Amino acid sequence: xxxxxxxxxxxxxxxxxxxxxxxxxxxxxxxxxxxxxxxxxxxxxxxxxxxxxxxxxxxxxxxxxxxxxxxxxxxxxxxxxxxxxxxxxxxxxxxxxxxxxxxxxxxxxxxxxxxxxxxxxxxxxxxxxxxxxxxxxxxxxxxxxxxxxxxxxxxxxxxxxxxxxxxxxxxxxxxxxxxxxxxxxxxxxxxxxxxxxxxxxxxxxxxxxxxxxxxxxxxxxxxxxxxxxxxxxxxxxxxxxxxxxxxxxxxxxxxxxxxxxxxxxxxxxxxxxxxxxxxxxxxxxxxxxxxxxxxxxxxxxxxxxxxxxxxxxxxxxxxxxxxxxxxxxxxxxxxxxxxxxxxxxxxxxxxxxxxxxxxxxxxxxxxxxxxxxxxxxxxxxxxxxxxxxxxxxxxxxxxxxxxxxxxxxxxxxxxxxxxxxxxxxxxxxxxxxxxxxxxxxxxxxxxxxxxxxxxxxxxxxxxxxxxxxxxxxxxxxxxxxxxxxxxxxxxxxxxxxxxxxxxxxxxxxxxxxxxxxxxxxxxxxxxxxxxxxxxxxxxxxxxxxxxxxxxxxxxxxxxxxxxxxxxxxxxxxxxxxxxxxxxxxxxxxxxxxxxxxxxxxxxx
Amino acid sequence: xxxxxxxxxxxxxxxxxxxxxxxxxxxxxxxxxxxxxxxxxxxxxxxxxxxxxxxxxxxxxxxxxxxxxxxxxxxxxxxxxxxxxxxxxxxxxxxxxxxxxxxxxxxxxxxxxxxxxxxxxxxxxxxxxxxxxxxxxxxxxxxxxxxxxxxxxxxxxxxxxxxxxxxxxxxxxxxxxxxxxxxx
Numbered sequence: 001x002x003x004x005x006x007x008x009x010x011x012x013x014x015x016x017x018x019x020x021x022x023x024x025x026x027x028x029x030x031x032x033x034x035x036x037x038x039x040x041x042x043x044x045x046x047x048x049x050x051x052x053x054x055x056x057x058x059x060x061x062x063x064x065x066x067x068x069x070x071x072x073x074x075x076x077x078x079x080x081x082x083x084x085x086x087x088x089x090x091x092x093x094x095x096x097x098x099x100x101x102x103x104x105x106x107x108x109x110x111x112x113x114x115x116x117x118x119x120x121x122x123x124x125x126x127x128x129x130x131x132x133x134x135x136x137x138x139x140x141x142x143x144x145x146x147x148x149x150x151x152x153x154x155x156x157x158x159x160x161x162x163x164x165x166x167x168x169x170x171x172x173x174x175x176x177x178x179x180x181x182x183x184x185x186x187x188x189x190x191x192x193x194x195x196x197x198x199x200x201x202x203x204x205x206x207x208x209x210x211x212x213x214x215x216x217x218x219x220x221x222x223x224x225x226x227x228x229x230x231x232x233x234x235x236x237x238x239x240x241x242x243x244x245x246x247x248x249x250x251x252x253x254x255x256x257x258x259x260x261x262x263x264x265x266x267x268x269x270x271x272x273x274x275x276x277x278x279x280x281x282x283x284x285x286x287x288x289x290x291x292x293x294x295x296x297x298x299x300x301x302x303x304x305x306x307x308x309x310x311x312x313x314x315x316x317x318x319x320x321x322x323x324x325x326x327x328x329x330x331x332x333x334x335x336x337x338x339x340x341x342x343x344x345x346x347x348x349x350x351x352x353x354x355x356x357x358x359x360x361x362x363x364x365x366x367x368x369x370x371x372x373x374x375x376x377x378x379x380x381x382x383x384x385x386x387x388x389x390x391x392x393x394x395x396x397x398x399x400x401x402x403x404x405x406x407x408x409x410x411x412x413x414x415x416x417x418x419x420x421x422x423x424x425x426x427x428x429x430x431x432x433x434x435x436x437x438x439x440x441x442x443x444x445x446x447x448x449x450x451x452x453x454x455x456x457x458x459x460x461x462x463x464x465x466x467x468x469x470x471x472x473x474x475x476x477x478x479x480x481x482x483x484x485x486x487x488x489x490x491x492x493x494x495x496x497x498x499x500x501x502x503x504x505x506x507x508x509x510x511x512x513x514x515x516x517x518x519x520x521x522x523x524x525x526x527x528x529x530x531x532x533x534x535x536x537x538x539x540x541x542x543x544x545x546x547x548x549x550x551x552x553x554x555x556x557x558x559x560x561x562x563x564x565x566x567x568x569x570x571x572x573x574x575x576x577x578x579x580x581x582x583x584x585x586x587x588x589x590x591x592x593x594x595x596x597x598x599x600x601x602x603x604x
Numbered sequence: 605x606x607x608x609x610x611x612x613x614x615x616x617x618x619x620x621x622x623x624x625x626x627x628x629x630x631x632x633x634x635x636x637x638x639x640x641x642x643x644x645x646x647x648x649x650x651x652x653x654x655x656x657x658x659x660x661x662x663x664x665x666x667x668x669x670x671x672x673x674x675x676x677x678x679x680x681x682x683x684x685x686x687x688x689x690x691x692x693x694x695x696x697x698x699x700x701x702x703x704x705x706x707x708x709x710x711x712x713x714x715x716x717x718x719x720x721x722x723x724x725x726x727x728x729x730x731x732x733x734x735x736x737x738x739x740x741x742x743x744x745x746x747x748x749x750x751x752x753x754x755x756x757x758x759x760x761x762x763x764x765x766x767x768x769x770x771x772x773x774x775x776x777x778x779x780x781x782x783x784x785x786x787x788x
Contacts, residue, residue, distance in 0.1 A: 011742075012719075022636075050683050050749060060756075153757035156758075
């Protein structure tokens with residue numbers, strides 16, 4: 001069957017009885033209106049028969065335009081001049097009765113940016129003797145801009161353009177496009193979830209506890225866990241998270257409070273006995289479960305809080321963490337605090353925890369490779385802190401650092417890291433460029449720059465080998481002091497980086513005011529890059545901005561080769577992440593620990 | 605049925621009133637489906653199309669003494685309703701387009717009704733001017749007539765007709781498969 005067959009078959013179609021009834025009804029309604037003397041609304045009567053009236057092309061076009069609120073411009077090839085209709089002049093805000101118009105006048109109304117488009121459309125229509133359409137902006141006499149749509153038609157003796165004001169329609173179309181785009185670009189709140197475990201993040205948990213204590217009473221339980229054999233910690237955390245979720249009522253909020261530590265928030269009244277039963281049940285579930293063949297030990301601590309508790313979300317979580325630590329040390333399954341601790345007591349306790357970690361060197365330094373995407377070669381390492389937990393295993397320090405920052409004890413930690421990193425570099429542990437973290441809070445300390453300088457001299461390390469990464473989980477406390485450190489450290493020859501850029505307190509303003517050499521884009525923009533258009537747009541443009549401002553760019557948490565290829569396409573300078581290389585312990589070179597520099601040829 | 609008080613107003617001899625009504629009824633019955641078919645091709649809301657047609661027919665009845673003399677009043681009805689529709693759209697100042705809600709393309713038609721549905725479906729995918737020119741040509745109007753009905757230049761009518769046919773062949777090829785026109 002072909003087109004013509006379908007058309008022929010369709011031509012045999014006759015209106016159904018139902019449709020015929022509809023036509024009769026229309027006729028009745030029109031006749032009724034006719035008898036009621038209903039006036040047709042304003043269309044001046046045009047009684048020319050299109051079948052017989054020998055109307056020339058221009059006349060018919062101009063007439064139709066006039067009847068439908070459009071304006072017409074005509075170029076007459078024979079007479080060589082331009083004319084416009086009053087409707088056209090009025091559309092441009094210039095009431096006139098003069099039919100003749102100059103090309104210069106017309107061009108003057110045309111928005112400069114649309115000049116080329118309009119000219120091209122006219123030339124093409126003329127060259128091909130076929131109609132064309134173009135939407136463009138016109139600047140009216142009063143200076144306002146309108147969107148006009150023109151149908152360009154070719155006559156035997158010239159060109160005619162029928163124009164219609166489509167501003168409202170154009171704006172509506174743009175708004176619809178914008179909304180569709182926003183819809184496509186809008187991402188679910190992924191920031192609240194840990195990338196590796198899928199659990200709610202510590203910040204989210206703290207916020208939820210804060211919200212709960214304002215509106216009612218409740219309980220915060222922390223379950224501390226420790227696998228009895230080496231396992232993938234992310235996978236284990238996800239498994240334990242699932243197990244605890246099943247055990248708790250659906251209204252409970254579960255989150256990862258620290259590596260291996262799970263926080264559960266339960267709203268509503270509980271007696272101390274109920275609280276204890278909850279905590280013990282959670283521990284027993286974990287202890288009795290086999291996680292991919294591995295047993296996991298567990299302890300729990302809990303704190304009950306009344307409605308309107310003075311203690312903040314962070315403080316309540318800290319109390320529960322403390323209780324869990326106490327349970328472990330005393331050999332109990334769980335320990336319950338019936339009420340939140342006093343503020344002074346808690347602060348003293350937290351300080352002691354942080355300072356004892358520093359004093360007892362419960363830290364280890366790891367180095368993670370950073371790949372130069374241009375050279376396809378690891379040229380840098382970030383020095384990372386690991387904190388040895390209760391069991392002595394080094395774990396990621398984010399919860400520890402969060403606590404240290406919140407209670408104002410991050411400086412001693414930062415100093416420890418700076419001293420030991422520079423010492424190891426001086427001993428030849430790494431021969432690449434090294435990046436060392438410094439908290440935004442520590443920058444407020446006027447002695448930090450001297451401290452760095454002394455350490456460099458002592459261990460005979462060239463400042464040019466170092467970049468200091470300002471972590472911005474906490475706001476920079478003293479801008480003047482921070483600027484003094486930043487300026488001073490660069491005078492020494494070291495470089496400055498902004499860590500976790502795009503999240504937290506890292507503001508665009510810093511790019512303007514801090515002498516930053518390197519920007520590290522937060523992993524939350526990178527991990528979903530291949531499937532998130534919004535991330536692609538943000539990363540690409542952010543990289544352009546940084547390059548414009550004379551800064552280089554690192555992408556954190558690069559998960560795969562595909563992402564690395566995208567990043568290379570955006571001219572991102574460096575890539576970092578488990579896929580590029582995991583952090584490995586930094587050690588005295590005498591111990592001959594090989595850095596894990598996995599083959600990267602396939603990235604090319 | 606007699607309405608003597610109308611006669612003076614419309615300059616219509618009283619004795620013609622009933623006769624004109626009858627003729628007018630026949631006009632609507634014979635032309636409505638075709639006029640509506642052409643106007644609906646703009647993708648406008650059907651209420652808007654219905655109102656435009658109502659207005660055109662109201663004028664037709666009012667001036668029936670003249671319009672009954674026309675060669676084919678359908679051309680005039682379409683021209684007038686088309687202008688009313690465009691004027692109303694310009695006045696509304698916003699988009700009156702329906703959201704794209706094309707039902708799935710029907711397959712090879714088995715009867716005239718299905719063929720008509722398929723034809724409408726194809727025409728709905730063409731730019732309105734192309735579709736209207738094509739539809740009027742199918743209705744038997746000549747190029748100059750189409751130009752006067754739709755207020756288009758002759759070269760535009762020729763181009764739209766050609767473009768419409770080319771696109772319809774493509775669509776037919778997609779719907780009807782390999783042996784259709786597109787393969788030729």
